[in-house]
Amino acid sequence: MSNEPLLLLTLDLTGTFAFALNGALTAIRVAQLDVVGVLTLGIITALGGGIIRDIMIGSLPPATFSDWRYLAVAAGGALIAFFLGRRLDRMARPINILDAAGLSLFAVTGASKALEFGLGPLQAVILGAITGVGGGTVRDVMIQRIPTVMRSELYAIPALAAATITVVAIKVGAYGIPVAVAAAVACFLIRMVSLRLGLNAPRPPHA
Amino acid sequence: MSNEPLLLLTLDLTGTFAFALNGALTAIRVAQLDVVGVLTLGIITALGGGIIRDIMIGSLPPATFSDWRYLAVAAGGALIAFFLGRRLDRMARPINILDAAGLSLFAVTGASKALEFGLGPLQAVILGAITGVGGGTVRDVMIQRIPTVMRSELYAIPALAAATITVVAIKVGAYGIPVAVAAAVACFLIRMVSLRLGLNAPRPPHA
Amino acid sequence: MSNEPLLLLTLDLTGTFAFALNGALTAIRVAQLDVVGVLTLGIITALGGGIIRDIMIGSLPPATFSDWRYLAVAAGGALIAFFLGRRLDRMARPINILDAAGLSLFAVTGASKALEFGLGPLQAVILGAITGVGGGTVRDVMIQRIPTVMRSELYAIPALAAATITVVAIKVGAYGIPVAVAAAVACFLIRMVSLRLGLNAPRPPHA
Numbered sequence: 001m002s003n004e005p006l007l008l009l010t011l012d013l014t015g016t017f018a019f020a021l022n023g024a025l026t027a028i029r030v031a032q033l034d035v036v037g038v039l040t041l042g043i044i045t046a047l048g049g050g051i052i053r054d055i056m057i058g059s060l061p062p063a064t065f066s067d068w069r070y071l072a073v074a075a076g077g078a079l080i081a082f083f084l085g086r087r088l089d090r091m092a093r094p095i096n097i098l099d100a101a102g103l104s105l106f107a108v109t110g111a112s113k114a115l116e117f118g119l120g121p122l123q124a125v126i127l128g129a130i131t132g133v134g135g136g137t138v139r140d141v142m143i144q145r146i147p148t149v150m151r152s153e154l155y156a157i158p159a160l161a162a163a164t165i166t167v168v169a170i171k172v173g174a175y176g177i178p179v180a181v182a183a184a185v186a187c188f189l190i191r192m193v194s195l196r197l198g199l200n201a202p203r204p205p206h207a
Numbered sequence: 208m209s210n211e212p213l214l215l216l217t218l219d220l221t222g223t224f225a226f227a228l229n230g231a232l233t234a235i236r237v238a239q240l241d242v243v244g245v246l247t248l249g250i251i252t253a254l255g256g257g258i259i260r261d262i263m264i265g266s267l268p269p270a271t272f273s274d275w276r277y278l279a280v281a282a283g284g285a286l287i288a289f290f291l292g293r294r295l296d297r298m299a300r301p302i303n304i305l306d307a308a309g310l311s312l313f314a315v316t317g318a319s320k321a322l323e324f325g326l327g328p329l330q331a332v333i334l335g336a337i338t339g340v341g342g343g344t345v346r347d348v349m350i351q352r353i354p355t356v357m358r359s360e361l362y363a364i365p366a367l368a369a370a371t372i373t374v375v376a377i378k379v380g381a382y383g384i385p386v387a388v389a390a391a392v393a394c395f396l397i398r399m400v401s402l403r404l405g406l407n408a409p410r411p412p413h414a
Numbered sequence: 415m416s417n418e419p420l421l422l423l424t425l426d427l428t429g430t431f432a433f434a435l436n437g438a439l440t441a442i443r444v445a446q447l448d449v450v451g452v453l454t455l456g457i458i459t460a461l462g463g464g465i466i467r468d469i470m471i472g473s474l475p476p477a478t479f480s481d482w483r484y485l486a487v488a489a490g491g492a493l494i495a496f497f498l499g500r501r502l503d504r505m506a507r508p509i510n511i512l513d514a515a516g517l518s519l520f521a522v523t524g525a526s527k528a529l530e531f532g533l534g535p536l537q538a539v540i541l542g543a544i545t546g547v548g549g550g551t552v553r554d555v556m557i558q559r560i561p562t563v564m565r566s567e568l569y570a571i572p573a574l575a576a577a578t579i580t581v582v583a584i585k586v587g588a589y590g591i592p593v594a595v596a597a598a599v600a601c602f603l604i605r606m607v608s609l610r611l612g613l614n615a616p617r618p619p620h621a
Contacts, residue, residue: 035618068536071540141348144351146240203242265472
């Protein structure tokens, strides 16, 4: 994917922005926060997954934390949420779409980076999913909410699907922009269809 | 302990399995989770302590995360909890025994690994205990529960005992399989006796 | 600041002590904890911010964890809180003063260490603030409380101010003991004045 770095960067920053906006809005809805809290939680939602991945693979300081563009875009998304707040509630649909796009991109780039750093295929799939869902999970824990990703909806599962496609493609030597896009689109579609149909991951049979 | 690697691996994987099973069962009892949540929390309970230790000593990626056997055994334990759930409640006693065994082994191997990586004796004792109790602590925080280890029972204290024996033995050059087993057995016995007698760590005198 | 290492160490250990004492007292007030919990949360409050900073900059094992003096001072502060508990409530004012001093020092030393390790100026400011507020944030999450720093008071903002002064001074080559002291004093004064006046960071306008 080295010949399309600008496209990749643009997509990645778009995902970061959507995560920060959505993450900060969720935080405002659930908890009484001040500007420090909204900014912190927006940035954590946007960058947290990639930071966890980079800690796990030992790539420190974390890439998206070192690159001021990610920090700036994440802070921008969080500040928009801070100032517009519930007025953005009518934008739920476009924000969900951007969020699903972010999830898809992060899962693909997260899995591919983990492989690059020598992790095994199983670990790369898990780290791809963590890149996608990790930030929102940390945010939920910080606002005293059991992370949505562990309770309902299909959120980790599409990310795992995209990460698996990515890892398999790299392992068989078929990876490139087309496969990366296909993996992200698969994640995006599963996520959007499951949101529309209200699908949930299975619950324990005897709980 | 280099001449008994298979024994050590078997014991370590047994502890991992017990932690994942027990961790996932606790999570199911406390919170409404789906399959993603049960798997995540079972794996975090089993591997979380070792991952925190490896981050603190700078040994990345974390050993038990890199080794697919630990991931597979942890996922297996969590899935059994998912499918059998409360039906395992009558197995509380054997599960407690396995969990105490896991705690004991993790404290010993955690402390010895920290020393190997050049940490001081005090730090190695703390990291041994964290290896034993860290996973369950992270799980509790994620399901909105103040970690049991900080509230009641003797759980960290037997782990600290085993880690201290380990560190002292290594420092005086007396470490080997017999001492490692003795340290683990000491932890195991303190834990099981305290469970039986309902012992708790002391509370603040004027709280 | 290399010609005043003893002064710096003394100040740093004083801040560590105040953070541990205050952190453990807060934990005792909010949650039912045993001695393990009080010690753990006191130490986490005191050392947590620096540990997060050192993980982010890849300086492992974390400095204050490796140095037994920080661990010992933090454990001492937590134990005093454990034994004296609410009897220290009449000491709220001196403890708040020490806590503000700790916040100020940690923000300055945290930002300067991040720059030393090659992080950018924006990142160094953020890591300076995290060094000051990170430990209390982790403590709050562990006792099921939405971190104060994200809800009310001016706590992160004075830390950001001190970190910014530090980073600017280093970048223009004007850093030294006088500037470090000035940055810490600025943070300390903002914190103490805001406490006295009951100032809060702004809330979302439409929440």
